[in-house]
Amino acid sequence: MRSLLGRLVDVRAGEGQPAFQAGLTLFLLIGGHTVLETARDALFLAKLAPSRLTLVYGLIAALALLASPLCTALARRFGRRNALIALLLLAAYGTALFNVQPLGVPGVFALYAWSGLLGTLLLLQFWLFASELLTVAQGKRLYGAIAAGGVLGAVAGASSAAALLVRLRVQNLLLLGAACFLLAGLVLTTVWTEPLPVPKRSASASNSGQAGWRGAWQSAYDLFAQQPYVRRLAALVSLSSAALLATDYLFKASVTRHVPGAELGSFFAGYYALLNTASLLAQLFISGPLIRRLGVVPALAVLPALLVVGGGVTLFAGVSLGLVLGLKASDGTFRYSVHRVASELAEMPLSPRVQEQTKAYVDGPLPRVAQALTAGLLLALAAGGLASERIVAALATLLSLGWLWVVLRLSTPYLERLREALAKPAFDLRSWITELDLDSVEAVLEALSSTVPARVLGALDLLTDKGRVRLIPALVLYHEDESVILHALEIFGTSDRDDWLPHSERLLAHSSPAVRAAVLQALLRRGRHVALERGLDDPSPLVRAYALFWTLSLEQASEPLADARLQSLLALAGEPGEQAQLALLSAIRAAPHARWTEVLLALAARDTPQFERLAQAMGEIADARFVPLLLPRLGRREGRGAVREALVRLGDVALEALARAFDDPHTPERVRAHIPRTVSRFRSQAAADLLLDWLDSERPGGLRYKALRGLGRLIAEQRVRVDRERIDRQLRLNLLEYLRMLSLRQPLALRPEVARGGRSLRLVVGLIDDKLEQSLERAFRLLQIRHRHENLRSVYFASRSPERVRRAHALEFLDVLTAPGANSPLGQQVRQLVLLVVDDLSVADRLARASSFVPNQPSSYAATLQALVADHDETLAAFAAYHALEVGSAELAGVVVEALRERPALARASGNATLFPALAGVTHAG
């Protein structure tokens, strides 16, 4: 029985009890309401004509409109579970009261409205409660089973009512209904739910004085104005309610025409019993698998699509009882199963507050309003003699078509809601300054007067970035901080302003050589050569080098290296020599020209200590001869950024050299390790192709990881093509590796504390944990490459969040995201693996479900160690071997000795460091 249930419903550890309690509550709630409806219909139709129903529909709509916001407010104030309990108790009390009152015309009118209102509010509150009890991922698996409780309740309620009516008065059925509500409330008191984090109202909102109905209307208006997704849901709810009512009318009209009046009762009873059974079967066997397979939004399209097709056929082939029964069967089978469950799930990505508001303003009153309007329209058509079955069929089909159209346009907003649910509040970039208004300028100018240098530098940057250099006062050159003066001179020197020139001359005598050099440079850039001769005689080699650079540039010297003054500057040793080289290289970088190429080559040959500046200057001149000088420097930390930049500026010739170096076995590992990231900076299709080739190769994992990161960075910044199938292959590999590592970890983690080898065991488990982390991170990076416009990073974090709702949203997002790619066997496999790895499962459950992907999972501790010793990862194999020896088992020692014979490299584990204390001894022992 248990395994049969397990096959029908995917219930996981810890989920059975809450799902059963929710199902039982819905069973009692719907059962009670069905009994109430039976009594209500009988009492109403005994005293009033059916035409009065349209009035009561209108009344129910108005009451629902008023009561729904109150109910959700109650849920917000006291919690969703408590609100539902309170409502159930009220329902029990109110229903029991109708039993003790003699019911005249106003009484039955009130009873009908009461039952209609309860039908709306109780279901609204129940599904609010269910969305707190279960996440979207759990809902996809369990809502079907819970909703089946409701269908069973309807069947049980109807049959109990029929059976009891043999002995009881109709009005006494109300007591049974009240008892059911009371029981449902009692069951609920045993359920525990984790309240959803609903942010409190902001002080401004709560103090706005918009209390009462005006506030409610404003709130409803805001909801529809600000939430396009909710607008679509509202359209869906309205159109579906109207279409289903029209279909129901068509069904009843057609049955009345074809079935003799005396047989109507038995016909309806038999047909409804059939529909209830079909609905229950759909709930149990179709609903869950269909929603899991198709996804939430496509599942929502099932019922309207059936109604459109059925309606279309009815219209073209002519209205017949068989076709109408078929239409009604679609409604009866799928309305309370697939459609109900998918509708509830479609609201799950909404924030708790918006979800409550949606229940209050959309799910509560809208169906009633739509039904009332449709009923009015049908009444008007009937009054005008136009309510022929063909016209009603046309109306129902048209409404279903509208419903289907709304559903088909829901996929993108649904995904968007999931994205929003996964995103975090962040800085609003719309408020990032693009233009400076007068107030802003005032604030920035004030910052320029600050005594804090960093603040002045920030203000200088801000004005420069916004193209407002003219607003920087020349008096900033009188600032006491050297970094401010240097930055201001750099800005002024590259601007078209001259008003700063008179203030700069005093700086030529500044005590700091850096300032003297900077002012000289700035003046020369503005064509002021007056200070050049003074600079050539400056005591600082820094200033002299700048002056000489500009002198030789102005002279257009074809071979600056032949100049004696330059030779003597370059010949300076120690700090003066470094300063001269720094100045020369900075000047070349600022005013690059091919004449300086030989100077740069000469400095490279001397292994200048200013290699970072040299690389920057090389990048500006971009001569192909620089490539072999720059490339080996990737292996050194100092100046690596500048080297990368220079290589990128050198373009294709550098990219080709990098590709050759990566494949060259003589390239030092330290250099090779930095090639992928360098290649990613090229931002070209050729660079992307290279990185993908390296990623999809047999190279060591570390290098492939670097290629992956590089490719990810490149794709984020540049539009390039990537072969999706190759990415999918990598994805599959990493996800399989994740599951494989998990299968190796489990037997080790389950092992009780041991006297020997505890420390080395922790090391092995730690290494496996690292690998689990790595493979998952890589898989998400690959997914990001596959879906470049999505923010997979936030999904990754959400999937590891301690909050179950965020984890469920991540799973649902990935489910929707990977669905379109699952049209090939590889894509389908990748999708299954992604969902398996991210799904909220215990390790044992995950591994059990992964058995088709990882067939040979070790079941014992010894088997796991044997598998680890044979692992392709040498470090992991070596550490496992070490641990196996520490444990002291003769069998494991034999395995290790054999492994070491076959793979002597294991004894090293990493680099040249020795792992085993007495390898020879171990070999002997074996």
Added chain:
Amino acid sequence: MLAEPIGRHRELDRVERELFLRSTIGRNLPSTRELAELMRDVAFEAGSTIYHEGDVAEEIFFVLRGTVALSKAGGVRHEYGPGSVIGIFDVEQDKPRARTALALTDVALLALSSEDRLELLEDSFEQTSAIIRMAAARLDEFARYGGGPLDPGVTLAPKPEPLLLIERVFTLRDTPAFRRASIQALVSLAPAADEVRLAAGERLFERGEARAVLFVVVAGCLELQRADGQRERFGAASLLGGGAAFGDALVRQSARALTSAVLLRIREEDFYDVMEDHFELARSLLAYLASEQERRLEEREEAASRGRAPPHEDARSAR
């Protein structure tokens, strides 16, 4: 749980925010806008609580305007003004808030989540190493390096020669600075280290010699002597000089072995190379540096409460 501003949310002065970013944390980043994208602005009214002691620490806050007080139950209260960073120690160590943060005036803050900060640092290696050096320099200012009152006699433990790789990994894993690093990172770091063996009384380095190098004690007891004559002892599985060793602290010290000792010598360049490939090593180190700074500040507070030294906290500081 992200902090929810409970006071009236003031519209921040946009210029002020941009100036703040450009003049502080954003200055050394390639794009201030990129940093801004990761932040959210929050405002609190005077008297409201920004976070409570014991809350989950998920964000760090940059004070744009106003004054924030940090205090723990029964402890000293410290005040922080514009330019300060609050909540960073908890976030670095991934532990609940150690103090309650209270807005003393209306305050404007920029909040950066721990996840985003780590992502930013992972992509900007230079920024990460700059933060490490900055924290090391701050530790250096405390004039205490975290050595303990060791009895040299009990720190002796025989070690095979040469050290086995696994022995090196065990030692690194036991060293507080690397305790949170992945095993993979330690496996990469261990072979990059040189083994140093000293006899009792032998000098490890003299003043001015230990540049760009780190020492991890595997066995034995080492004594570090500062220029002012103060001495500190370091035993097995400790970083000689503590977190300050990641700055220039060791250059100004001399060190000798009090017992026969085994050490791992790691060149700073090698360490940073491994760190670039294994960001968890940086995370581990940042957590260690934060815990060391917090410990020093608490020691200082304790000394102040006993009247031995005045409590001092820079107005533009981090905690």
